[in-house]
Amino acid sequence: MYTSITESDKKSMLKSIGAGSVDELFADIPASILLKKPLDLPAALSEMALFEHMKSVERSNAAPISLLGAGAYRHYIPAVVNHLAGRSEFYTAYTPYQPEVSQGTLTAIFEFQTMMCRLTGLDVANASMYDGATALAESIIMALRSNNRKKVVVSDAVHPNYREVIMTYCGAAGYECVFVASSGGVTAAADIERAIDSSTGAVAVQNPNFFGCIEDIAAVAEVAHAHNAAAIMSVLEPHSLALLKKPGALGIDIVCGEAQGFGNPIGFGGPMLGFIAAKNDYMRKIPGRLVGKTTDDDGREAYVLTLQTREQHIRRDRATSNICTNEGLCALRAVIYLSYYGNKLRDLALYNHKNAVYVKNLLIGKGFTPVFTSPFFNEFVVHFDNMASVYEKFRRNGVVPGLLLGDYYPELDDCLLVSATECLGTGEIEHMMNILEKI
Amino acid sequence: MYTSITESDKKSMLKSIGAGSVDELFADIPASILLKKPLDLPAALSEMALFEHMKSVERSNAAPISLLGAGAYRHYIPAVVNHLAGRSEFYTAYTPYQPEVSQGTLTAIFEFQTMMCRLTGLDVANASMYDGATALAESIIMALRSNNRKKVVVSDAVHPNYREVIMTYCGAAGYECVFVASSGGVTAAADIERAIDSSTGAVAVQNPNFFGCIEDIAAVAEVAHAHNAAAIMSVLEPHSLALLKKPGALGIDIVCGEAQGFGNPIGFGGPMLGFIAAKNDYMRKIPGRLVGKTTDDDGREAYVLTLQTREQHIRRDRATSNICTNEGLCALRAVIYLSYYGNKLRDLALYNHKNAVYVKNLLIGKGFTPVFTSPFFNEFVVHFDNMASVYEKFRRNGVVPGLLLGDYYPELDDCLLVSATECLGTGEIEHMMNILEKI
């Protein structure tokens, strides 16, 4: 359907090839394994029928009012993002191997690297990773490889899925993960220190952490550095970077995480936008693509993939990672998003925080109790006796009020992780409160 | 909000101008009429709030299953149309006055002209008119101006709105419209002939006509020509051109009408895509823009607006029309649409016809009676006793089954004009039949 070789084309092409039929071209394949009949797949659809079908599938997803965050955040996507990232020269290009015809992608990624450095206060940022979880796993591996140690100490207030992913990666690579229990919703530096031993090469926390609480990352960095370990911070709600102090300035060595919230839809959790930013020491150890500034033959400013000797296509089994295809288009969306809000991103972040405070206070008014007292950004945990039934009530009325934590942390049974971004409107909040009214 | 002159810019700009304030720049305006306070308009909205507002307004339109046609047709718009016409170089350009940087628009319009010529079998087609009604009005005026006569004979099976528009136009311009009653759903050449007198310069019919019936346009052309009048055919469902004989080949001098159905949404009736195609004689009399083929200084093929001495910006009060801005982007959409279906447009047209036959037969099965026996394309008229109540029943169940004709033709009370395109799916048809089941 997307081919356009006509029957007469085929004839003259076969003639040029010197073959009698297309079948002959497959002569190297043992006849025994050539399929004798077409695959048993649903019949081909016209474009119109396909679109109808897909819309009917789409409608079998619900479209609830959602206060879910937990690593995937609903933020308003300014119209310019779709329009510009929707330019087909961007999305139908491959990785920019030929810089002379890829300055668009290359410049945008360079800008993305710059913005991520500016937000984190670090020196080098890569062109993206698959997602926040693998970015954390690869950050840990990068740190441990760098200082030749075997162990990473990780807060249990890191997203449970992320903890699973780092176990998968570290397990395969032969590294050990030690988890430290948080207390009162945050990770105490003293508890981290207790878990550190001489083989510990890295300490990793999430900030804001899985409970939405703001960690004392300066203390984390200090304790890591006291033991010559790298301090890694994972951030899942990237808008927090716009309001909080730059982690680089607080001593963090590697900031990694998830930048989906910058202009990318949630999309059932993928594609996401992993990223890694780090101190200069890691410049030649960082996984993934890097774009560098240079000049062309006429001396004009130009951009190019650089430091490729870190990468699999050059270094093969000694590469810093196996990553090849990354999430380039998501990074493009992010840089357009960041340009749109610019320095006003801080105001937007503040709006997020205040909207969350507003919702939290309303919930308190309805008898919910906040579980932690530590400051939070735009996500928080509340408790309610017999939460499950309230939760079901909400869902039946078209609201997913957050994430039940009992499955992840048994001690947090009857607790709900609630996220409020700028997208949660007053109408939606009212609707929620009306539901509670009736309980 | 879409300005970006900063306060410091303003200062240096005023300095360069030699003005003390922006107010000074408005000094030529009598102080008495300068507004003292901002306009009383709703408060400015953030982009997010605006989009939410507009979606709520959108939702107060219903989205019924619709069998309405009558001059605005629902056809599936292939994805390529939106993607390509959505390229901002196309839609943010002005009329292509500078051909060196407008070859995109110019080439596409030239292609549109070509395709409209090929579909109608005529020699010249313009770059578009506002809509089908004004295209008909201007065609009549063009014809009457050409042969210096005063009167046009028009079938009453022309769309009622179109008849009103030509009365408005002809009335203002000092031309007379005479309407001929159709009989049995079609316009008899003999009836037309009876209405013709020596001052008649044009005869106009719609084909397929308002009732969906196919007119004998060869006979219409013959009778017009017998009296040295121009034969004008208006076509509102342009897909019919893909199935029926070319009107140019049947003697029609001017084909005008509505090409919205080619890749343009219905959009509550606008923008539409009026067009005029005519015999060579009209080349210098046709209203609107024309694109011609030429070469550039290097001898390369190039396109340019041409025969502009017909137009208002050169000829002023002696121009062939006052039209300036037309419906260029709709013409671009049409040409992409026509390229997509290409010669298969005939199959699509056939599909339309057969789907309409299918629906008609089902309705007959439910006790409706076809009102006319003439062949139709994809629109037809059925009768049912006490149609109004069936109609309401349909509407209450989310279906607009067509257009009630009683308001337009008192003699066609209890009659319904039904249109079925390829978009009317089997599921929708079933739903309709289920509703009838319960009557």
Added chain:
Amino acid sequence: MSVIFKHSKTGKNTVRLPELPADIAMEIPEMYLNDGLDLVDVSEVDIVRHYTRLSRMNFGVDTGMYPLGSCTMKYNPKINEDIASLPGFLNIHPLCGNDLSQGALRVMFELNQYLSEITGMARFSLAPAAGAHGELAGVMIIKKYFEMRGEKRTVILIPDSAHGTNPASVAMCGLTVREVPSTPEGDVDINALAGMLDSSVAAMMLTSPNTLGLFDRNILRISELLHKNGSLFYGDGANLNAVVGTLRMSDLGFDIIHVNLHKTFSTPHGGGGPGSGPVGVSAELEKFLPVPLIERDEDGYRLEQDSPDSIGRIHSFYGNFLIILRAYAYIRSLGGEGLRDVSRTAVLNANYCMSRLRDDFHLPVKRTCMHEFVLSDKDLPNGVTTNDIGKRLLDHGFHAPTVYFPLLIPGAMMIEPTETESMENLDAFIDVMKGIKKEIIENPDAVKNAPLTTPVKRVDAVTAARKPVLRWEE
């Protein structure tokens, strides 16, 4: 490959059509049917590449500054495109009935109110599909007004600086145009005007600010003279951008105006349309507006066809709704303050450019301008013309100004920067203009042979008109 037809080859199109629900017999007799088409036979890939390539041969507001005078080529916000792509707006049928189209009717009703608030006119019709269409409706109203009064007035006065659509619209109504001269300072020659006023004068059409980018200092006097003469005053509001939020057109004495939503209200121009040119009138003339009107009562919004004195219907349906919708969204995103900022910034930008270019190019009228100003090629050395300058600008990534208009300034270059250009862009434009001036003196051929960097070089319009080829032939 120049045109899509060049990609055509039998069998390339592999589009799959939907399938019919059953085996259905065709009911049209053979005699009516054609035996196939001769459109084109190409693949989807061909189409995508061809039109993508064509788009890249176009200049648009999104590619650079577009100082095309009188056209108000401002930035077209992307959000408005998204709004106009919402399915509930795209798919609503004009004949579905009031109850099912309340959203669309609301947009039209409210935009009508906003335009009244903005211009002071009592009511608008949104039916006109472009400015010229609005003018036509306006002139029809003028004609009908005097017919109903039993007065035979057949002359419409139009200044020599007017846009071509003004006289053309008048002619379409069978009325006579008489041209009013301008003073050297760009105002209407008020004495000449006074001398032309008699009982045959139905109205005067005036663009305000005028096409020289100037605010006519005698405008209140003109209005007075006309009204004293029993004539109507028509305002061409294509240049509303200069004064939106700053003054109301009604306060200038206009009885009828049209405004171009595709200019002031930022709807994209689409490479030549679609636009929208609502016509607005004073309370006295409301009854003449084209049908249908939109009314509101307890049941909601409704289309009203019944208006006995109306000039009648002028559009297949109700006008360019999807354009109207974008203008509505634009107004909602700016509000009153924002609109005022539009005119103030547009005027500031124009005056800034004028102040920096007046020493390099001839400025025929030396006055504070409004949203645009006109330079000319008078006194340029080496035979360089306005056309050359326009072409040379293309080489530098700027669109040309409107050239050779208004007609009363020979070699006019009409420059309208609009409010959405930043100072950096204005400075870049000014620098290029100054550079061209230098080239005109030092290396005039560089200007005369321009453009060199565009997709095609200078295009031969003369041959195109002499031997017209208006469709592709293999």
Added chain:
Amino acid sequence: MSVIFKHSKTGKNTVRLPELPADIAMEIPEMYLNDGLDLVDVSEVDIVRHYTRLSRMNFGVDTGMYPLGSCTMKYNPKINEDIASLPGFLNIHPLCGNDLSQGALRVMFELNQYLSEITGMARFSLAPAAGAHGELAGVMIIKKYFEMRGEKRTVILIPDSAHGTNPASVAMCGLTVREVPSTPEGDVDINALAGMLDSSVAAMMLTSPNTLGLFDRNILRISELLHKNGSLFYGDGANLNAVVGTLRMSDLGFDIIHVNLHKTFSTPHGGGGPGSGPVGVSAELEKFLPVPLIERDEDGYRLEQDSPDSIGRIHSFYGNFLIILRAYAYIRSLGGEGLRDVSRTAVLNANYCMSRLRDDFHLPVKRTCMHEFVLSDKDLPNGVTTNDIGKRLLDHGFHAPTVYFPLLIPGAMMIEPTETESMENLDAFIDVMKGIKKEIIENPDAVKNAPLTTPVKRVDAVTAARKPVLRWEE
């Protein structure tokens, strides 16, 4: 203006933020807060123009033929972009619960089934976000499989023609790569392989067809040798486009494969991603697949986290759903016949190009190719290299082939036309290649100095790497 930062000036950004429902006090102590950002301060117009301009400096499938070997740069249907923009897919949260996400789960479940039908593998995980991610999961499965069997096998065999991600993925699992040589005809050297097989060999990874675009004629024998040795056989399915619908990967003896949806199944490559690289396994290895899996029962579709022998989780959520969705739509639009036509046309197109270019350029392996073929710069006169030829192609509106890969052919040019190119495009490409050959002989500098017509000329990658500048500094 090179980067967006150059447009920055304090106060240019006039974005309006939404308004809070009430006056709400901030609850974060001062000590945690920054005192402002240093991102950028630009207007919406700046952004639109800047990124529009950047886009126009890019080459994509929509601008021309992209014969980048191993990357399968076929046309990406627009309808799939529209489908992936439906709000019900864009906004669905991964943690909203099975009952609210039946549509998304259905797509994933059914695509999994389609991939099984297409490849013959028992089951897939769609979690891998790219091909290399799929490989990594695959190698983890291999490792876990032997761990569970208590066998200590630490060696993975990889042919010298393999893609770099293969050895890199092995290394990430702490296993050892051993390289298997190829014969001059491009097959695996089966004798050498036999000699390398011992009890330390966990698996062999083989790309099929291989990166020379050849179908290994000994593949069934290889599979036999491996399985006899107790080793697993991993198939890199990045080149599935050559055989989709023509054969099943499982019939080649593979125990594990990955496929690249962003190649064979036409999801756009996005200038470097996102992609999707599902990993599929034989029934025996199903239990090792990453979690979560998607199951179906009477209640519908559900995510299943419980899989005790799984290698674990490898993605924050479930993989690149919006890419998966496009691949699903693609398969539904083609069906079984359509997919078969893909591979047959891809192979026809490649062989046609090869047949017409083999006399002009060195063809290292002279055999019928599959979907791609490799030329080299061997014996070219005047010191012209593969790199030069690639650059010269850019001047003619074609993307360069993959260059200097596979590593075993010095100066390799890997050409993959794909099935979506028409014969006219292939001929145009061939003509340009022949023209370049002529230039190499007659005017080599034209080739060595290429490209001349691209947005920038040759880019200095050496300095970029020597003195890395990785972020913008004013």
